[in-house]
Amino acid sequence: MPVDYDLVVIGGGSAGLTAAREAALLKARVALVEKAQIGNHLYRNCISSGVLAQAGHVAWTVRSAVDFGIAVDNTSVKFPEISRRIQGVIETITEANSLESLARLGVDVILGSGQFIDRRTFAVNGRQLQARAFVIATGSSSSRPEIEGLDAIDYLTNERVFGLTEAPETLTILGGGSTGVELGQAFARLGSQVTILAAGLHVLDREDPEAARLVQACLEAEGIRVLGQTQAVRVELWNGKQRVYTNHRTFGPIDADKILVSTGRCPNISSLGLEAAGVRVGRHGVMVNAYLRSSNPRIYACGDVIGGYCSTHVATYEANIALRNALFLPHRKSNYRSIPRVVFTSPEFASVGFTEPAAHRRYGKDVWVLKQNFKDVDRAQTQAETTGFCKLITRSNGQILGAHIVGPSASDLIAPITLAMAHRLPVGAFEQLVTAYPTLMEINLMAARQLAQRQYHRNRLLQNLFEGLFKLCRAWGA
Numbered sequence: 001m002p003v004d005y006d007l008v009v010i011g012g013g014s015a016g017l018t019a020a021r022e023a024a025l026l027k028a029r030v031a032l033v034e035k036a037q038i039g040n041h042l043y044r045n046c047i048s049s050g051v052l053a054q055a056g057h058v059a060w061t062v063r064s065a066v067d068f069g070i071a072v073d074n075t076s077v078k079f080p081e082i083s084r085r086i087q088g089v090i091e092t093i094t095e096a097n098s099l100e101s102l103a104r105l106g107v108d109v110i111l112g113s114g115q116f117i118d119r120r121t122f123a124v125n126g127r128q129l130q131a132r133a134f135v136i137a138t139g140s141s142s143s144r145p146e147i148e149g150l151d152a153i154d155y156l157t158n159e160r161v162f163g164l165t166e167a168p169e170t171l172t173i174l175g176g177g178s179t180g181v182e183l184g185q186a187f188a189r190l191g192s193q194v195t196i197l198a199a200g201l202h203v204l205d206r207e208d209p210e211a212a213r214l215v216q217a218c219l220e221a222e223g224i225r226v227l228g229q230t231q232a233v234r235v236e237l238w239n240g241k242q243r244v245y246t247n248h249r250t251f252g253p254i255d256a257d258k259i260l261v262s263t264g265r266c267p268n269i270s271s272l273g274l275e276a277a278g279v280r281v282g283r284h285g286v287m288v289n290a291y292l293r294s295s296n297p298r299i300y301a302c303g304d305v306i307g308g309y310c311s312t313h314v315a316t317y318e319a320n321i322a323l324r325n326a327l328f329l330p331h332r333k334s335n336y337r338s339i340p341r342v343v344f345t346s347p348e349f350a351s352v353g354f355t356e357p358a359a360h361r362r363y364g365k366d367v368w369v370l371k372q373n374f375k376d377v378d379r380a381q382t383q384a385e386t387t388g389f390c391k392l393i394t395r396s397n398g399q400i401l402g403a404h405i406v407g408p409s410a411s412d413l414i415a416p417i418t419l420a421m422a423h424r425l426p427v428g429a430f431e432q433l434v435t436a437y438p439t440l441m442e443i444n445l446m447a448a449r450q451l452a453q454r455q456y457h458r459n460r461l462l463q464n465l466f467e468g469l470f471k472l473c474r475a476w477g478a
Contacts (some may be wrong), residue, residue: 015303056189116275353402398426
């Protein structure tokens, strides 16, 4: 039975746009269905958060200028100007994904909400779309935690927070994940008094414990109050403030001008008619296999809608796998082993692969931890950014199991490590890399060299052999 399209992409976020654009470049006939204006939410949260964080970083740098011998008399934060800059950056970035640019590529853009009416048909605006394959990329939204009284207050989410015209004088953040700490530090640097309630022992509790504790220490050094193992149980309005009651009575109620809820994401799947399409759904969203194929072999899914790593770069990675498996034979598997995780705090935090405890659970004693501090890197000294470290986790044969970097430009420094892991290069391969001096990249090399150095120091037989060889060479004059 003939169909109108090779591929119908449902959702116009980062994953959906990537799938539609790349499929069109392959000369497939593509339709993209999006209920809102294309680009309205593209990368919005990531970019908005990044601009806000950069504004906070600039404010912090100006205040710290005296450390470089530069006196700055006054620093004032004009939040409306920051908001306008956020909008300007978003408009510039999303311009490349306008209706016109997609149409030029041959993508048939359909604005409207739709749903599957059977296993091979998606209905929208009175049209019935049939294709060789479908890709669901509808993304996710901030989840609402079960907290008494939450619906009665005007709380913020990571979407609503960028609608503020002024930074709140006091801000309580529910959630100690990446979004919570990024926004918490940004608002603190822009003048807000911030409290973060983290459910775990510390913020970023799923990451390397040593790295996460250092990030938290940096937040606390800037005046941010972090309460670990603390969850909100009830909220209410009290004397014009938003009051939070927690599971720890010793803390007492916490009052703030605004509460920001950052406790997780939920997939946007409720109105898609997935049951009619025979697509199985789990607690985290659409259930897919390693090929990103759902229980309906015609339907693939990628991005936040399948749960897992909710980030733009992961969504883009998954979209490229899903569209190629959908258009051709499904042979490409998703592999998250060498995909980095980044938290854009200051200092930045970036990681890939196993944490140190996870590596020990998997490989027992065959785990080597190679750690290098930024204070030993000359470029870090010149920039006065010496807080942090690079930790490489390897096996005795040099296999890289993971890496965790807290420090300046960690999001960039993790890239060569992820490349090495993707190509299964041993840590010794870094010794062949020559970097310019002085650069922060030296920290990767300094950490990587430690494996060979430490193995040599443990090998008394080899040391004695070399000592005897050099003694003999000196005696011969060779």
